[in-house]
Amino acid sequence: MKPRVLQLNPILIPAINEALATRYEVHRYYEFKDPAGWMREHGASIQAVTTGGHTGISRALLEQMPNLQVVAVNGVGTDAVDLAYCRARGLPVTATLGALTEDVADLAIGLLIAACRNLCAGDRFVRAGLWETNPSPGAIPLARRFSGMRVGIVGLGRVGRAVAVRAAAFGCPISYTDLRAMGDVPYDFVPNLVDLARASDALVLCAAADQAEGIVNAAVLDALGPRGFLVNVARGRLVNEADLTEALVAGRIAGAGLDVFVDEPRVPQALRTHEQATLQAHRASATWETRTAMAQMVLDAVDQALAGQRPAMSLTT
Numbered sequence: 001m002k003p004r005v006l007q008l009n010p011i012l013i014p015a016i017n018e019a020l021a022t023r024y025e026v027h028r029y030y031e032f033k034d035p036a037g038w039m040r041e042h043g044a045s046i047q048a049v050t051t052g053g054h055t056g057i058s059r060a061l062l063e064q065m066p067n068l069q070v071v072a073v074n075g076v077g078t079d080a081v082d083l084a085y086c087r088a089r090g091l092p093v094t095a096t097l098g099a100l101t102e103d104v105a106d107l108a109i110g111l112l113i114a115a116c117r118n119l120c121a122g123d124r125f126v127r128a129g130l131w132e133t134n135p136s137p138g139a140i141p142l143a144r145r146f147s148g149m150r151v152g153i154v155g156l157g158r159v160g161r162a163v164a165v166r167a168a169a170f171g172c173p174i175s176y177t178d179l180r181a182m183g184d185v186p187y188d189f190v191p192n193l194v195d196l197a198r199a200s201d202a203l204v205l206c207a208a209a210d211q212a213e214g215i216v217n218a219a220v221l222d223a224l225g226p227r228g229f230l231v232n233v234a235r236g237r238l239v240n241e242a243d244l245t246e247a248l249v250a251g252r253i254a255g256a257g258l259d260v261f262v263d264e265p266r267v268p269q270a271l272r273t274h275e276q277a278t279l280q281a282h283r284a285s286a287t288w289e290t291r292t293a294m295a296q297m298v299l300d301a302v303d304q305a306l307a308g309q310r311p312a313m314s315l316t317t
């Protein structure tokens with residue numbers, strides 16, 4: 001009998017799904033009609049779980065799988081997994097460390113340029129045929145220059161550093177905040193987030209969200225100010241979304257580029273309709289290249305754990 005693997009989220013790479021299905025009996029939780037009933041009957045037979053970074057797994061579900069040998073997270077953020085509980089249980093939780101750095105940083109810069117240059121508004125204008133009916137150069141308001149903007153990075157981990165390298169290539173002075181100053185970077189460390197926002201034209205959120213809810217609030221947004229842009233490629237709940245919406249609507253910040261939201265896939269109506277908000281559907285790592293590398297790491301983690309080894313990417317064991 002093949003070991004049983006429970007997939008909580010779809011893996012989008014056919015070759016990896018085929019490899020999983022060849023080696024294991026794969027069950028797709030997201031397709032179950034009666035997930036609670038299925039878990040009661042089969043939970044104890046599951047040996048490996050795969051899940052997404054921001055969706056993670058609840059502790060209640062983990063408790064229904066006493067014979068679980070690995071939680072393989074198809075992502076780098078593990079804030080939606082109770083790591084302390086898994087550690088206490090001796091259960092490896094793996095992440096796809098390093099696999100998505102470049103893509104997430106690329107999207108952060110893409111969102112920043114899109115927000116500063118009103119790319120999506122320009123696209124909508126042309127598509128709607130408005131250029132033809134209103135060819136005046138003033139039909140679209142002038143945008144803002146990205147090159148040379150003062151960029152403040154919140155969280156100088158892998159992604160934050162990759163954003164810094166890219167922004168520096170655009171001539172942007174870089175400063176950052178984190179739990180501590182990093183000795184190995186040439187950027188200015190600003191311990192306080194309000195101070196960082198005040199010293200920045202663009203604030204880019206790259207931090208882990210394990211213990212940092214709502215840190216970007218009205219005070220931070222007001223410090224960023226009416227010429228400031230916010231970009232979030234980390235987790236929605238780093239931001240107080242009501243404060244952000246109010247600040248945008250009132251013109252207290254200039255614009256936002258958001259890949260992540262507090263209650264995905266729900267996005268507040270006021271953000272969806274705001275011209276100065278550039279929105280994505282949590283897709284910063286969603287390229288063939290990165291998702292293939294991530295899925296391979298998930299497969300490796302399952303293989304290693306079910307072969308009785310400690311998975312190389314384990315964060316808890």
Ligand code: 8YV
Pocket residue numbers: 009051052053054055074075076077078100282283284285
């Ligand atoms: C993914 C993520 O969208 O890595 C993370 O933590 O949030 C994203 O890369 C997600 O994990 C895909 O499953």
